[in-house]
Amino acid sequence: MKKYILLSLLLACTLVEANSQTLTVSTFTTGLTRPVSITNTGLPNDNRIFVCEKIGRIRLVDRNTGTLNPTPFLNISSLVYSTGNEQGLLGLAFHPNYASNGFFYVFYNHRVGSINYTRLARYQVSAFADSAMINSGQVMMTVYHPFANHNGGNLMFGRDGYLYVSMGDGGSSGDPSNRAQNCDSLLGKILRLDVSNPNPPYYYSPASNPFFNGHIPSQPYLGTIPGRDEVYAWGMRNPWRCSIDRLTGDKWIADVGQNAWEEIDFESRADSFGHNYGWRCYEGNAGYNTGGCQPASSFTSPIFTYPQGSDCSVTGGYVYRGGKEGSMFGKYFFADYCSGKIWKTQPNGTGWTTTLVPQTNALFTNKFTAWGEDIYGELYLAGDGSSGVLYKIIDTSCAPTAYIHQPDTLFNCAGNPITIQAVYGTGLNYNWFVDGVSVFNSNSGSFTYTYNSGCHNVYVIVTGLCSATSNTITVCSGTSYLPPVSTT
Numbered sequence: 001m002k003k004y005i006l007l008s009l010l011l012a013c014t015l016v017e018a019n020s021q022t023l024t025v026s027t028f029t030t031g032l033t034r035p036v037s038i039t040n041t042g043l044p045n046d047n048r049i050f051v052c053e054k055i056g057r058i059r060l061v062d063r064n065t066g067t068l069n070p071t072p073f074l075n076i077s078s079l080v081y082s083t084g085n086e087q088g089l090l091g092l093a094f095h096p097n098y099a100s101n102g103f104f105y106v107f108y109n110h111r112v113g114s115i116n117y118t119r120l121a122r123y124q125v126s127a128f129a130d131s132a133m134i135n136s137g138q139v140m141m142t143v144y145h146p147f148a149n150h151n152g153g154n155l156m157f158g159r160d161g162y163l164y165v166s167m168g169d170g171g172s173s174g175d176p177s178n179r180a181q182n183c184d185s186l187l188g189k190i191l192r193l194d195v196s197n198p199n200p201p202y203y204y205s206p207a208s209n210p211f212f213n214g215h216i217p218s219q220p221y222l223g224t225i226p227g228r229d230e231v232y233a234w235g236m237r238n239p240w241r242c243s244i245d246r247l248t249g250d251k252w253i254a255d256v257g258q259n260a261w262e263e264i265d266f267e268s269r270a271d272s273f274g275h276n277y278g279w280r281c282y283e284g285n286a287g288y289n290t291g292g293c294q295p296a297s298s299f300t301s302p303i304f305t306y307p308q309g310s311d312c313s314v315t316g317g318y319v320y321r322g323g324k325e326g327s328m329f330g331k332y333f334f335a336d337y338c339s340g341k342i343w344k345t346q347p348n349g350t351g352w353t354t355t356l357v358p359q360t361n362a363l364f365t366n367k368f369t370a371w372g373e374d375i376y377g378e379l380y381l382a383g384d385g386s387s388g389v390l391y392k393i394i395d396t397s398c399a400p401t402a403y404i405h406q407p408d409t410l411f412n413c414a415g416n417p418i419t420i421q422a423v424y425g426t427g428l429n430y431n432w433f434v435d436g437v438s439v440f441n442s443n444s445g446s447f448t449y450t451y452n453s454g455c456h457n458v459y460v461i462v463t464g465l466c467s468a469t470s471n472t473i474t475v476c477s478g479t480s481y482l483p484p485v486s487t488t
Contacts, residue, residue, distance in 0.1 A: 020397075021327055021328070021344070021357055021358075021395065021397065022357070022358045022359070022360055022395075022396045022397075023328075023342060023357050023358070023359050023360070023393055023394065023395060023396070024359070024360045024361060024393075024394040024395075024396055025342075025359055025361060025381060025391045025392075025393060026361075026391060026392045026393075026394050027389055027391060028061075028066045028380065028389075028390045028391055028392040029051075029061045029066045029067075029068050029389065029390035030068075030387060030388070030389050030390075031068050031387075031388070032051060032053060032059060032068065032382070032387075032388030032389065032390060033053045033054070033055055033057070033388050034053055034054035034055065034088070034369075034384050034388055035051045035052065035053055035054075035059075035369065035370065035382035035383070035384065035388045035389075035390060036052055036053070036054050036088065036089070036090055036153075036369045036370055036382065036384070037051065037052035037089075037090065037091055037092050037153075037154075037370050037372070037382075038050070038051050038052075038370050038371065038372020038373075038380050038382055038390070039092055039093065039094070039372050039373070040094075040372075040373060040374050040375045041094045041098050041104075041375070042094055042096065042098060042375070043098065043099055043375070044375070045375070046375050047062055047063045047064055047374075047375070048060050048061070048062065048063065048130075049061040049062075049063050049372070049374050049380065049390070050073060050092060050094075051372075051382065051390060052089050052090070052091070052092050052106075053088075053089065053388070054082050054087075054088030054089060054090075054384075055077050055080065055082050055088060055089070056075065056076045056077030056078070056079065056080030056082060056088065056089045056108065057072040057074065057075045057076075057077060057089070058072055058073040058074040058075075058089075058092060058106075058132075059072055059073065060072075060073050060130060061390060063374045063375070063376075063378070066390075069130065071130070071131070073130060073131060073132055074106075074123060074131075074132040074134065075134070076089070076106070076108070076134065076137070079108065079110060079119075079137075080108045080109060080110070081108075081109045081110055081111035081116070082109065084109075084148035084149065085149075086148065086149045086150065086151055086238075087109040087116075087148055087151060088108065088109060089106060089107075089108040090107050090108060090109070090151060090152070090153025090154075091105075091106065091107035091108075091153040091154050091155035091165075091166075092104065092105070092106055092107075092155060093105050093155035093156055093157055093163060094157075095157070095195070096157050096161055098125075101124075102124045102125040103122055103123070103124055103195075104122070104123055104124075104125070104132070105120065105121070105122050105123075105140075105155055105163060105195070106120075106121050106123065106155075107119070107120050107121075107152075107153040107154075107155055107165065108121070108153075109145070109151060110142070115144070116144070116145040116146070116147070116148060117142050117143060117144055117145055118142075118143045118145050118151055118152075118153070118167070119139055119141065119142050119143075120139075120140045120141040120155075120165060121137050121138060121139045121140060122136075122137070122138045122140055122195070122202055123136050123137050123138075124136040138200070138202055139201075140193075140195075140200075140201045140202045140203055141165075141186075141201060141203075141217075143167070143186050143187070145170055145171065145187075146170045146171060146172070146177070147170060147171025147172045148171060149168070149171040149172070149238070150168030150169050150170060150171040150172075150237065150238040150256075151167075151168045151171075151238070152165075152166035152167045152168040152236070152238060152239050152240070153166065153168075154166040154239060154240070154241055154242045154316075156242060156243065156244055157244075158192075158244055158249065158251070159244070159249040159269070160206075161194075162192045162193060162194055162195075162206055163192070163193045163194075163195050163203070164190055164191070164192055164193075164232065164242070164244075164251075165190070165191040165192075165193065166189075166190055166191075166236065166239035166242050166253070167186055167187050167188065167189045167190070167191060167236070167239075168187065168188065168236070168237070168238040168239070169187050169188035169236065169237050169238065169279065169280075170185075170187040170188070173258065174258060174280060174288070174289060175188065175237065175279065175280040175289075178280060178292075180234060180235050180236055180237065180279045180280055181234065181235060181276075181279075181280060181281065181293070183211055183226060183227035183228060183231050183234055184221075184226060184227060184228060185228070186228055186230060186231070188234060188235065188236050188237065188279065189228075189230075189231050189232070189233065189234045189236060190231075190232045190233040190234075190236065190239065190242070190253070191230040191231060191232055192205075192206060192209055192230070192231075192232035193205065193206075193230060194206050200218055201217045201218055203217060204217075205217070205229035205230050209229055209230065209231060209232055210227065210231065210232070210273065210274035211225065211226070211227025211228060211229060211231050212229050213225040213227075213229055214229070215228075215229045217229075217230075232273060232274075233253075233267075233273065233274070233275045233276070233277065234275075234276055234277070235275075235276040235277040235278045235279050235281070235299065235300075236253070236255055236277055236279060237255050237256060237257065237258065237279040237280075237283075238255065238256040239253050239254065239255050239256075239316075240254055240255070240256045240313070240314065240315060240316060241254050241315055241316035241317065241334075241370055241371060242254065242316055243316060243317065243318045243319070243371070245269075245318075245319040245321070246319075246321050246373070246377060247319070247321050247405055248269055248319075249269035250266065250267065250268050250269050250319070251266070251267040251269075252264065252265070252266055252267075252316060252317075252318075252319070252332055253265040253266075253267070253277070253316065254314040254315065254316025254317075254334055255277065255279070255302075255314070256313050256314055257283050257284060257308060257313075257314070258283050258288060259308060260283055260284070260286060260307065260308055261283050261284030261285070261286055261305045261306070261307060261308065262284070262305065262306050262307075262308065262311065262312075262313065262314035262336070263283075263284045263302035263304065263305045263314070264302055264303055264304040264305075264314070264316070264332075264334060264345065264354075265277050265300070265302050265303065266302075266303045266352075275300040276294075276298060276299050276300060277299065277300050277302075278299035278300070278301075281293035281294075281299065282296075282299060284302055284305035285301060285302065285305055303345065303351075303352045303354075304343075304345055304352060304354045306336075306343075310338065310339045311336040311338055311339045311341065312336065312337060312338035312339070313336065313337040313338060314334060314335075314336060314337075315334060315335045315336065315337050315368050315369060315370065315371065316334050316371065317332065317333040317334040317335065317371035317379070318332070318333065318371050318372070318373055318379060319331065319332045319333075320332075320333060320377065320379055320393075321373075321377040321423065322373075322376055322377035322378040322379065322401065322423070322425060323376060323377065323378075323400060323401045323423050323424050323425020323426070323428060323445070323462075324378060324400055324401065324425040324426075324427075324428070324464070325378075325379075325393070325394065325395040325399075325400075325401070326395075326399035326400050326401040326402060326403075326462075326468050327395045327397045327399050328344075328379075328393075328395050329401045329403060329423070330346060331344040331345065331346045332344065332345040332346065333357070333371065333379065333393070334371070335368040335371070335381065336368070337367055337368060337369065338367075340359075340366055340367075340368060341356060342356070342357045342359060343355065343356055343357060344357050360396060366383035366384075366385040366389065366391075367383060367384040367385050368381050368382065368383060368384075369382045369383070369384045370382040376424065376425060376426060377423075378392065378393075379392070379393040380392055380393065381393060398465055398466035399466060399468045400425055400428050400462045400463070400464045400466070400467070400468050401423045401425060401462065401468070402422070402423075402460060402461065402462040402467075402468035402469055402470035402471075403422060403423045403470055403471060404420060404421070404422050404458070404459070404460065404470050404471055404473050405421060405422070405423060406420055406421060406473060407473070408473055408474065409473065409474045409475075409476065410473065410474070410475045410476070411476050412451060412475060412476065412477040412478075413477075413478070415450070415451070415453065415477050415478055416450070417448050417449060417450045418448070418449065418450075418451065418475060418477075419446060419447065419448045420432075420446075420447045420448075420449075420458060420473070420475075421445055421446055421447075422445040422446075422447070422460050422462070422470060423445060424444065424445030424446075425445075425462075425464070427443075427464060428443065428462050428463065428464045429441065429442075429443055429462070429463045429464070430442055430443065430444060430445055430447070430460050430461075430462055431460065431461045431462075431463065432447045432449070432458070432459075432460050433458065433459050433460070433461070434449065434451070434456050434457070434458055435456050435457055436457070447460065451475050451477035452477065453477055453478035454476070454477065454478065455474050455475070455476040455477075456474065456475050456476075456477070457472050457473075457474055458472065458473050458474070458475055459471065459472040459473075
């Protein structure tokens, strides 16, 4: 998708349209100090929410009660330089195999004398699940940062098992050294790292990265082929909060603008990577400093932009995949730091429809710094206003998520029991129907059943304070119902 192709479509998509959905941004936890990142471990039934405080602490919040644990999970404030408004402990991600290795990763600012750096480091949990070993820290990457602002800092693991690291352009204004377009620099990029290396620096660069040349990270970079091995995407200004759709694997990037436009970028899981998102040549869809730049068609367009004014800095969010707020399901939510406005984006078949979402309590002065999910996909917002607050996002309409996230048709050739999964939410009842007959009731989103020979229609009714009916899928059982074999 290129800028010149999508311009008219994108302009149409920026119009705010009538919208019946209304959100309540409900105070969930207070007592935090400048929260900037929210995540979870990915462990089944883990009721903890992990919140990074800018000063260098990771705090624990109980997702059931909102209770803030008085003891930090990790406190590295002695290592973190957090004086500047955009500096501090900025990112946290847990290893996909955290249950077995206990590894997690942090991104923070560090300073030696007057020199600024950003660091990626790995830590490990202790024998006590609510406490990390502070002496387990291993610095994996240290990047010189010429100015105090535009640090990026978002960390997330993809479905490929690789760690994605967002790097700002190095700061100042207008990317004066053109770092975002220079792929021999790590600044202004999304990096992709294979963290399976058991030796320093504890990562490899995946061979499928667009500029891979077999460089060994622990050795000086020789630059025999332009582009760093670690680079996955480039042309970023300050990617402030990125996420991966837990259901589809699609990637979302919110890139903070210079002085005119904020933007949301999207990459489908099925898309080829190696995208150039345009900065410093373009700010959103508008030319910024195009001297020496490639044609507009060389850059990947945002799916949505909005102008600055009362709005000033985009805070990227998540696609809602939780079980309790069904009217939010499948929509990407994001906010603005200055205005406190919240938008939602969803595909419309030919592009995207983006609308402003009304809030019942209009928390427009709370400086939303980060979105996050708990283990069940419920959404939270961090507020950096007069006091650090963790908010929970609630839809005012009553509809649980009723969605079977498996193919429309399942072929069960041997006639054995087959398990179907619905999106799960705590405290809900799941009543499963086969050919219109209720066959199973539980408080779990999992349904295992042995089907008679033939094809059968299956759906689930999910009930809490109200109810919703899912999509219908077909299960065909017996050897005569094998799908046709392609001969091409």
